[in-house]
Amino acid sequence: MQHVALADRPDELHDPQTFITKYVWSQDHKVIAIQYGSTAIFVGLIALVLSGLMRLQLGFPDTFDFIDPNSYLQFVTMHGMIMVIYLLTALLLGGFGNYLIPLMCGARDMVFPFMNMLSYWVYLLSVIILLASFFVPGGPTGAGWTLYPPQAILDGTPGYDWGIILMLVSLAVFIVAFTMGGLNYVTTVLQARTHGMTLMRMPLSVWGIFVATILGILAFPALLVSAIMMLLDKTLHTSFFMPAVVSLGENLSYEGGSPILFQHLFWFFGHPEVYIVALPAFGMVSDVLSVHARKNIFGYRMMVWAIVIIGALSFVVWAHHMYVSGMHPAFGFFFATTTLIIAVPTAIKVYNWVLTLWRGNIHLTVPMLFAIGFIFTFTHGGLTGLFLGNVTIDLPLSDTYFVVAHFHMVMGVSPIMVLFAAIYHWFPLMTGKMFDERLGKWHFWCTFLGTYAIYLPMHYLGFLGVPRRYFAMGTTDFIPESAQSLNAGITVAALLVGLSQLIFLYNIFKTLRSGEKSPRNPWGAASLEWQTADVPPHHGNWGKELPQVHRWAYDYSVPGAAEDFIPQNHPVTEDEQTEGH
Amino acid sequence: MSIETDKNATYTEPGVAGVVSDWAADKQAFDMPWGKLMMWIFLLSDTFIFSVFLTSYMTVRISATDAWPNASEVFALEIAGVHLPLLLIAIMTFILITSSGTMAMAVNCAYRGDKKKAVTFIVLTALFGASFVGMQAFEWTKLITEEGIRPWGNPLGAAQFGSSFFMITGFHGLHVTGGVIYLLWVARRVSTGYYDGKGLEIVEIAGLYWHFVDLVWVFIFAFFYLW
Numbered sequence: 095m096q097h098v099a100l101a102d103r104p105d106e107l108h109d110p111q112t113f114i115t116k117y118v119w120s121q122d123h124k125v126i127a128i129q130y131g132s133t134a135i136f137v138g139l140i141a142l143v144l145s146g147l148m149r150l151q152l153g154f155p156d157t158f159d160f161i162d163p164n165s166y167l168q169f170v171t172m173h174g175m176i177m178v179i180y181l182l183t184a185l186l187l188g189g190f191g192n193y194l195i196p197l198m199c200g201a202r203d204m205v206f207p208f209m210n211m212l213s214y215w216v217y218l219l220s221v222i223i224l225l226a227s228f229f230v231p232g233g234p235t236g237a238g239w240t241l242y243p244p245q246a247i248l249d250g251t252p253g254y255d256w257g258i259i260l261m262l263v264s265l266a267v268f269i270v271a272f273t274m275g276g277l278n279y280v281t282t283v284l285q286a287r288t289h290g291m292t293l294m295r296m297p298l299s300v301w302g303i304f305v306a307t308i309l310g311i312l313a314f315p316a317l318l319v320s321a322i323m324m325l326l327d328k329t330l331h332t333s334f335f336m337p338a339v340v341s342l343g344e345n346l347s348y349e350g351g352s353p354i355l356f357q358h359l360f361w362f363f364g365h366p367e368v369y370i371v372a373l374p375a376f377g378m379v380s381d382v383l384s385v386h387a388r389k390n391i392f393g394y395r396m397m398v399w400a401i402v403i404i405g406a407l408s409f410v411v412w413a414h415h416m417y418v419s420g421m422h423p424a425f426g427f428f429f430a431t432t433t434l435i436i437a438v439p440t441a442i443k444v445y446n447w448v449l450t451l452w453r454g455n456i457h458l459t460v461p462m463l464f465a466i467g468f469i470f471t472f473t474h475g476g477l478t479g480l481f482l483g484n485v486t487i488d489l490p491l492s493d494t495y496f497v498v499a500h501f502h503m504v505m506g507v508s509p510i511m512v513l514f515a516a517i518y519h520w521f522p523l524m525t526g527k528m529f530d531e532r533l534g535k536w537h538f539w540c541t542f543l544g545t546y547a548i549y550l551p552m553h554y555l556g557f558l559g560v561p562r563r564y565f566a567m568g569t570t571d572f573i574p575e576s577a578q579s580l581n582a583g584i585t586v587a588a589l590l591v592g593l594s595q596l597i598f599l600y601n602i603f604k605t606l607r608s609g610e611k612s613p614r615n616p617w618g619a620a621s622l623e624w625q626t627a628d629v630p631p632h633h634g635n636w637g638k639e640l641p642q643v644h645r646w647a648y649d650y651s652v653p654g655a656a657e658d659f660i661p662q663n664h665p666v667t668e669d670e671q672t673e674g675h
Numbered sequence: 676m677s678i679e680t681d682k683n684a685t686y687t688e689p690g691v692a693g694v695v696s697d698w699a700a701d702k703q704a705f706d707m708p709w710g711k712l713m714m715w716i717f718l719l720s721d722t723f724i725f726s727v728f729l730t731s732y733m734t735v736r737i738s739a740t741d742a743w744p745n746a747s748e749v750f751a752l753e754i755a756g757v758h759l760p761l762l763l764i765a766i767m768t769f770i771l772i773t774s775s776g777t778m779a780m781a782v783n784c785a786y787r788g789d790k791k792k793a794v795t796f797i798v799l800t801a802l803f804g805a806s807f808v809g810m811q812a813f814e815w816t817k818l819i820t821e822e823g824i825r826p827w828g829n830p831l832g833a834a835q836f837g838s839s840f841f842m843i844t845g846f847h848g849l850h851v852t853g854g855v856i857y858l859l860w861v862a863r864r865v866s867t868g869y870y871d872g873k874g875l876e877i878v879e880i881a882g883l884y885w886h887f888v889d890l891v892w893v894f895i896f897a898f899f900y901l902w
Contacts, residue, residue: 205709205710205713206709206710206713273717273720277713277716277717278713280713280716281709281712281713281716282709284703284704284705284712285703285704285705285709285712286709287703293704311716311719311720312719312720312723314720315720315721315723315724315726315727316723316727318724319724319727319728319731320727320731322842322846323731323842326826326838326842330826330827330838331826331827332826332827332834332835332838332842333735333827333834333835333838334731334735334835334838337738338740347827347828349740349741349834350735350738350739350740350741350833350834350835351735351738351835352734352735352738355731355734355735355738359727359731362727
């Protein structure tokens with residue numbers, strides 16, 4: 095039996111009339127996507143400024159009076175948490191997930207638009223709660239983004255009083271928002287695709303976002319529960335995570351809790367979180383590479399299965415973040431094995447991206463530059479992951495700048511590269527205008543070369559044993575003087591990269607104000623989102639009739655075809671040599 | 676499963692490949708309304724929440740340094756001089772499971788088109804749920820005032836006993852309370868004719884949630900009260 099989605103019912107797809115229903119309390123997935131995206135970019139800029147402040151302290155210690163050890167730790171914490179949760183997760187899933195899923199699947203909207211709208215507003219609430227912690231007594235929490243107890247809630251850690259409470263509440267609220275959005279994304283992909291859009295014809299972007307959302311729906315519960323328990327430990331003095339502690343010479347009332355339990359719960363969320371960020375990036379970069387190389391993605395089925403397998407494996411590797419926590423060595427063996435197995439599907443993906451480029455007709459457009467940049471940064475970050483996945487190599491490198499460099503390359507810079515690729519790629523669709531190509535290229539080269547200038551030296555600092563999260567090195571025998579000059583160099587590079595993001599913002603605002611009108615399908619993309627009745631698509635996306643899909647999303651440079659791409663909604667002709675994709 | 680299969684696609688592959696392409700069919704992967712699937716996925720997520728709660732409870736039960744109180748004695752009632760361990764919990768469990776029965780009747784009536792009976796059974800289910808929450812309130816009051824158990828401390832032994840108890844039963848109680856409100860809201864909409872012409876799947880969807888809350892209770896009952 096055919097069940098109709100809410101947004102497919104003509105009588106319930108109200109066309110919003112007033113400014114408020116159109117742009118503020120909007121239930122249109124495209125508007126919600128842009129609300130999500132701009133909020134996420136806004137908090138991301140705050141986190142970028144925080145990282146600049148951290149770098150100032152590290153590069154030039156004893157120079158800036160307004161950074162003391164406490165505020166330094168607060169910058170570290172807020173930078174990490176904002177970037178991972180409130181920027182990357184929100185922008186990739188709330189932003190691009192919302193925008194692309196209905197358009198790429200051929201739906202008129204998400205299946206439950208009202209809840210989709212709520213999702214954004216609850217997300218905004220969580221952001222406000224988070225930012226409020228900058229203005230409460232004691233400031234935001236300085237416990238590190240991992241928020242490990244007992245220190246996170248004890249006197250001596252900055253923000254142990256108000257800051258940590260607001261952080262935990264904000265996380266819980268964020269999870270509620272994510273769940274409302276995530277249920278929509280998964281259900282829309284499963285139940286609301288248009289005619290002919292089989293799962294194995296979906297663009298890889300949708301596959302990545304789909305699997306990442308499932309990961310989120312299953313992983314965020316662990317964070318929610320640990321946030322609740324830590325809140326109880328903090329406010330009601332329960333002892334879930336708190337052993338008997340003597341703090342500042344005082345016997346506290348805590349007794350018998352398990353701090354390691356928190357680490358397990360946190361990383362049971364935290365590791366899938368890495369893939370919640372990475373999988374949408376994997377998917378979108380595949381589409382960008384394929385379009386701009388005018389070639390079908392290499393090994394589509396393999397790419398889909400790699401996404402699914404990586405997603406499944408990501409739930410059984412969490413304790414590789416805890417090799418130094420005193421776990422039983424047998425666990426270390428198990429988790430090192432599963433961790434290294436993940437390298438197999440991941441390597442398949444990297445090979446397939448490179449093979450997609452191989453003998454393609456590569457157009458070095460701005461999105462393509464960022465996509466190729468991603469292959470570099472991701473490969474480098476992934477290779478250092480092999481070092482850290484092994485227990486014996488991880489032990490000396492744990493908590494050094496090697497770790498910082500590794501995860502910034504693999505889940506900081508890499509998803510950001512894809513996000514820029516995606517923003518430049520879909521910008522003409524979202525706004526109908528074409529950005530300034532020259533400024534975009536400046537933005538790319540500053541960002542790409544700049545990030546290497548930041549993170550390559552950090553690997554070396556890590557090998558020297560420079561510990562992370564330290565406010566200042568002081569006089570430490572095993573760290574040579576030269577490490578400090580290297581740190582100063584990293585800071586200069588970091589500030590330049592930070593400033594070069596202004597080029598991006600300027601480009602966006604300039605284009606929105608006075609940009610040239612973009613052609614309908616400037617990149618010649620075959621996937622469904624470019625085949626709407628209007629560009630940018632209007633409310634309801636498809637005019638009167640839903641599109642009929644006849645082929646996969648990667649028919650580029652098909653021999654004998656009139657153009658070098660065939661849109662997904664074009665019927666298969668008699669003499670076409672396809673193999674039933 | 677699929678309604679309008681594409682003429683050019685072949686779905687006749689044998690073995691694993693065939694299973695994959697069946698699931699990959701266009702329009703709908705599952706033959707059900709989207710709301711029902713969405714509820715299933717939500718419940719999957721909620722399952723993880725309760726699993727983490729129960730796993731954490733087991734962990735702190737092991738890590739606790741003080742002795743764990745004997746649950747069947749803590750939750751015993753003294754009626755007319757007779758000592759009855761776990762009496763109240765047995766009644767609460769019985770009521771909740773009964774409410775699952777009335778919920779199933781409501782779903783049956785809804786699909787047979789008997790709106791009046793469906794509404795009656797939904798309201799009855801909600802009443803059972805409300806009485807469960809009421810008894811829970813009684814249990815909490817007894818524990819707090821008579822036994823002196825608090826989330827942060829416990830005269831009978833490990834502090835984690837009280838913390839886990841209030842946290843887990845509290846979270847479950849919130850689920851039941853939310854369910855009661857949800858059921859009453861559905862009953863109202865069914866009786867005012869909001870779903871006329873759209874089908875009464877909503878009763879089954881609400882029922883899924885209700886059965887889930889019951890099922891979770893069975894696990895809490897087994898792991899917390901019986902162990």
